[in-house]
Amino acid sequence: MEIVNIAEEILNKAFKKKPDSAEVFAIEESSISIEVKEQAVDSFQSAASRGLSLRILLGNKLGFSYTSDNSPPSIDRLIKEAFENAANNEVDADISFSKPSKEAYIKKLYDDKLKGIGEKEKIERCMRLERAARQYDKRIKNIRHASYEDSEYRRVLMNSNGVKSIYSDTVCSTSIMLVAEENGNSETGWEFDYNRFYDSLKTDEVGIEAARKAIDMLGAKKINTCRIPVILDPKVSCDFIGILSSSLSADSVQKGKSMLSDKLNSNVASPIINLIDDGTLEGGIGSAPVDGEGTAAGKTLLIEKGYLKAFLHNIYTANKWKTASTGNGVRGGFKGLPGVGITNLFIEKGNISMEDLIKGIDKGIHISEAMGVHTANPISGDFSIGIAGHWIENGKFSFPVRGVVMAGNILELMKGVEAIADDLRFFGRIGSPSIKISEAVISGS
Numbered sequence: 001m002e003i004v005n006i007a008e009e010i011l012n013k014a015f016k017k018k019p020d021s022a023e024v025f026a027i028e029e030s031s032i033s034i035e036v037k038e039q040a041v042d043s044f045q046s047a048a049s050r051g052l053s054l055r056i057l058l059g060n061k062l063g064f065s066y067t068s069d070n071s072p073p074s075i076d077r078l079i080k081e082a083f084e085n086a087a088n089n090e091v092d093a094d095i096s097f098s099k100p101s102k103e104a105y106i107k108k109l110y111d112d113k114l115k116g117i118g119e120k121e122k123i124e125r126c127m128r129l130e131r132a133a134r135q136y137d138k139r140i141k142n143i144r145h146a147s148y149e150d151s152e153y154r155r156v157l158m159n160s161n162g163v164k165s166i167y168s169d170t171v172c173s174t175s176i177m178l179v180a181e182e183n184g185n186s187e188t189g190w191e192f193d194y195n196r197f198y199d200s201l202k203t204d205e206v207g208i209e210a211a212r213k214a215i216d217m218l219g220a221k222k223i224n225t226c227r228i229p230v231i232l233d234p235k236v237s238c239d240f241i242g243i244l245s246s247s248l249s250a251d252s253v254q255k256g257k258s259m260l261s262d263k264l265n266s267n268v269a270s271p272i273i274n275l276i277d278d279g280t281l282e283g284g285i286g287s288a289p290v291d292g293e294g295t296a297a298g299k300t301l302l303i304e305k306g307y308l309k310a311f312l313h314n315i316y317t318a319n320k321w322k323t324a325s326t327g328n329g330v331r332g333g334f335k336g337l338p339g340v341g342i343t344n345l346f347i348e349k350g351n352i353s354m355e356d357l358i359k360g361i362d363k364g365i366h367i368s369e370a371m372g373v374h375t376a377n378p379i380s381g382d383f384s385i386g387i388a389g390h391w392i393e394n395g396k397f398s399f400p401v402r403g404v405v406m407a408g409n410i411l412e413l414m415k416g417v418e419a420i421a422d423d424l425r426f427f428g429r430i431g432s433p434s435i436k437i438s439e440a441v442i443s444g445s
Helices: 003-015 072-088 119-136 204-216 234-248 250-254 315-320 354-359 410-415
Strands: 021-037 040-058 061-067 140-159 164-182 185-195 226-232 275-278 299-304 345-347 363-371 382-393 396-409 417-420 425-427 430-432 435-443
Touching: 003 021, 003 040, 003 072, 003 140, 021 119, 040 072, 040 119, 061 072, 119 140, 119 164, 119 204, 140 204, 164 204, 185 204, 226 234, 226 354, 234 250, 234 345, 234 363, 234 410, 234 425, 234 430, 250 315, 354 396, 363 396, 396 410, 410 417
Parallel strands: 226 363, 345 430
Antiparallel strands: 021 040, 021 140, 040 061, 140 164, 164 185, 226 435, 275 299, 275 345, 363 382, 382 396, 396 435, 417 435, 425 430
16 A cells, blocks of 8 residues: 555544544655675665654643554554553643645755666666776775665655645765775775765765875874864864754753753854755755655754854744744654754855865864764863864975864854855765864874
8 A cells, every 4th residue: 555545544543533633654765775895796785664653642642653564453553552652641732733834845856767777787886986996096905895875765744734745755875985005004085975866976086085085194193282273174064063963953952951052142153154954955965845743844044144043943842932843853763753953954155265275374284084073062062082184384285194182162163263165065964165263272292
């Protein structure tokens, strides 16, 4: 039976038991994952799954249950468990379900061609990725993995308020990790690309870039402790934004777990920073017509010219503050309740090239790798991380650097941004250009 029909059946059966409200979420996924090593298939996995969940409200009490089995007995059990859970839960007047609204129009979510592309072609793409990396330089000695993945999703959300959202989306990705060696030294290189559309996915460029990164870091050394200007590579900047993102959730604020709790309308970053969450971004991995609760996707300006202007909401956190959801009700899957999360979160790009950022530095460091950003304190914002990159002297890269530490505070780092490049790049749901920090303490020899 079609997943849409199953969802309708569950909703109709549940409503016969007279809840105040009911909601069904259903998802189908088919995926393929390939890894190649030494021009041979090392791993090949193909999978298909389906899952359904039911939320009901009974006297302001929430009931929830889920299943991956759509047989009649399982559906009956799903409904029974949701009502039993509601009966045992506490009253919470802030829980409600979405109401009908105009869905966001999102371009480029689904690749019609993907189903017609055979396994052999996808395997050859993996092999080509590996070849491109090896051919870049003879010092590339080991390819740890060269991989290709794709997934196709069909998502359904409907509720007793009249919401009915059905859409499909696809995503494809390639990635490679390799090792370069020279004179007893070794360095790793990693690169990836993802796209909603198979034909737009980069392959040779990914292998070449991973190889270049590894080669460029050979011979890395420590530097003396110093206070210098710093350029953060987009990936490193995204790592920091990822830590900050939890503090932008109204749920974190309401629970007292946000470094931004008392800072609404206050200066929290450099005046050149605009931080945006956009669930309607064309091609964005987090884009969708609606969020995980059926609220229309939207665009939220979180930080404007350095000032904190908003937090991200789902329906529950919005009800608590008597405001509207920002379309940031997210689900990790059918087995969990909707939380608050980002869609496509990014720092708005500037109008200067990364090369020009470097040219403007007499002595400094370009950080291309950060180790341990996840250990940063999400409430205070304090961090101490290992970094690697390139020493900059007289506006040029001088030599690779490794084995040093940068410590500080995320908000102070954000306030120290004095230039933003035009090379915005996304890593999953988070994006950033290269950014220049006026100064930071680097602890070395």
